[in-house]
Amino acid sequence: MTDAILEVQGLSKFFGAVAASDSLTFQVERGCCHALIGPNGAGKSTAIAQITGEVRPDGGSIRFNGREISRWPVHRRARAGLNRSYQITSIFPAFSALDTVALAVLARQPHAFRFWRDARRDERLRRSARSFLDRVGLGDRADVRAGDLAHGEQRQLEVAMVLATNPQLVLLDEPMAGMGRAETQQMLDILRPLKGSLSLLLVEHDMDVVFALADVVTVLVKGRVIASGTPSSIRADADVRRAYLGDGA
Amino acid sequence: MRRRSVVLAAGLALLLAVPPLAAIAGEPFAVTLASRVLIYALAAASLDFIVGYGGMVSFGHAAFLGLGAYTVGIVASHAFDGTAVPLLPFAWHGTDSALIQWPLAMLISALFALVIGALSLRTAGVYFIMITLAFAQMLYHLFLTLPTYGGQDGLNLWRRSEIPGLDLADDVSFYYLTLALLIISLLILKRLVHSRFGMVLRAGKQNEPRLQALGIPTVRYKLLAFVIAGAFGGLAGALTVNHTEFVGPGLLHWTRSGELLVIVILGGLGSLYGSVVGAAVLLILEEVIAGWTEHWMIVLGPFLVLVVLFARRGLYGWLAGREAEGD
Structure with missing residues (x-):
């Protein structure tokens, strides 16, 4: 038996006749980075939203640390x-x-x-918060309004928030969206050391990022898994090339 | 912090000086008007606590004002008649003591806020506005058709509440007591806003789904804030019935809830102190313009539009400048 932190089994979600998740089955191993890839509309974000509880699945099960969580509210998960x-x-x-x-x-x-x-004078709270800002490289931006931060910095702030909740499994929905080369590299440096101490489920369009981070890649098309395996096997898979990676890959 | 401190100090000095100034000017009615301003400021501040910080636009806040006022009115009427308060498991003939009446008013309003909030907070946005409005109108009609307590004629308060060592029948004493309660209430609400609880409340206004995703059950926090606002609304009601020595169903009417929202917006959303400015401007304008024409809304309406357009953080934000944002 493998040590899975998350097991998704037969997950289904239909929006009218469109299947966002169609008997979706995969599992995330503890301490690994598992990437979900697929063309636009493949149901990646919907899958994430069902796992966190923001979207209620029509059927199937989601087990986290062996416990069925698909009926839990968002905050409990x-x-x-x-x-x-x-x-x-x-x-x-x-x-x-x-x-x-x-x-x-x-x-x-x-x-x-x-x-x-006064929460603003609560040293324990502030010290802890500051350590997470330092970890994502925002230590010197602590007093800036979050709305005034640059786009890349806001993405870093998102990661700091997620880490501060002390998670075991982090679902990263396109963490590099809208980022330039340098920012992407910086984010990679933040995310890479997280592997091992916690598990990651990554949705990302940038294949360089996926191949740099992921231990396992699962390919979704129209809510279904069409392939799953190591990055190198996925890269070599003919179906995947046809369905998704296309010419450039 | 300087400009803001100056504004607050000047405001406080002005409020303290109202009775002596009124005496010098030979206008005792000014104290009565100023007391009304303070009571409305308290009611509006409690509304601002949930609208300005919690993002819960309640269109039924007058219900809590009315419940607080009726609680005091009913308890006092039984004390006056020597009859027992109905629906109690024991015989209680009411009381004139403010130390019992007023906390009771807060408690009753808080309990109703708990029920109304628990049901209303299942919705958000315009539905929340409509459902709070509906609950307040239900209570309005309840008191309108309750002949035991005056029905549409309302209830007279034959004796103002009693506090040992204070004569509340004296308008100046009543004014200073109201001012003290307003200041204490503002300070308590301010503390709450900046506590951990208040931090969650303010975050929920900005981005509630994200807060849930962080693991915070937001509805509980919003409900508690709603109950706190109801309790302070009840206190304002207890003061209002003493001020006018009368309580009628009109106090719960939706136009009253609208007036409170206007005060909050006029003064500045999410500032608490703004409610005092808003109440002062609205009630004094109403008083002055009503002396010229009965269509005072014709003047007030455009004024409100101007404030919303040009002083986007309200009159208090305009007075206190950028520093008001820390409030």
Whole structure:
């Protein structure tokens, strides 16, 4: 028996007649980076949203650490250690970068029903938040409003938020979306050391990124798995080349 | 922080000086008007707590004002008649003591806020506006058709609430007590806004799905904020019934909820102190313009549009400048 942190079994989701997930089955091994790739509309983001609980599947099961979670609300899954970053940057624009991460730090505590002490002067909270900002290279941008950060910095902030929730499995929905070469490289340097200590499920269009990070690649087309294997076997797979990688690959 | 501090200090000095200035000018009615401003400021501040910081646009906040006022009115009427308060498991003949009446008003409003909030917070956006409006109108019609407590004629408060050592029948004492309660309430709400709880509340206004994805069950936080706002609304109601010595169903009418929203927007969303500015400007304008013409809304309407267009953080934001953002 392998050690899977996430097992997706027969997951189905239909929007009218369109299958976003069609008996989708795959598993993520603990400590690995598993990439989901596929053409636009293959159902990658919908798969992520079902795993986090934002979209309710029509059928199938999702097991996280051996427990069936497909009926859990979003916040309960997050607390159990399953967290995500968003393809379209999703932050709290009016908060400073530090406050944004502090929010994620307090999300992992039993509750934030503390009414009196000023959270801005809460040293434990701030120190912890600062360490995560340092990890993604935003240490010197702590007091900048999140909405005023550059696009690439906001993506880094997203990663800092996710890490601050102390996750076991991180779902990365196109972490490199809209980034230039240098920023992509910087993000790779942030993500690469995470492997091992936590597990990653990566959705990404940039094949260089996928092949640089992933241990296992699963290819989706129209909500179905058409191939799954090591990056090199996927690169060699004729079906995948035809269905997706196309001429350039 | 300087400009903001100056504005706040000047405002406080002005509020403290109202009774002596009114006495010098020989206009005792000014104290009554100023008390009304303070009470509306308190009600609006409690609304701002959920609208400005929590993103919950409630169109039924007058319900909590009315519930607080009726609680005091009903308890006092039983004390006056010497009859027992109905629906209680024990015989209680009411009381005139503010120390019981007012916390009770807050409690009743908070309980109703808990029920209304628990049902309304299943929705968001325009549906939340409509459902809070519907609940408030239900309560309005309930009191309208409740003959025991005056029905559409309302209830007179024959004796103002009693506090040992204070004569609330004296308008100046009542004014200063109201001012003290307003300041304490503002400070409490301000503390809440900047606590961990308030941080979650403010984050929920900006991006609720993201907050849930971080693992925070947002509805619980919003509900608690709604209950807190209801309690302070109830306190404003307890003050209002003492101020006018009367409570009628009109206090719960949706136009009253609208007025509170106008005060909040006029003063500046998410500032709390703005509610005081908004209440002062709205009520004084209403008083002044109503002296010239009964169509005072014709003047007030365009004024509101101008404020929304040109002072986007409200009158308080315009007065206190950028520093007000830290509020």
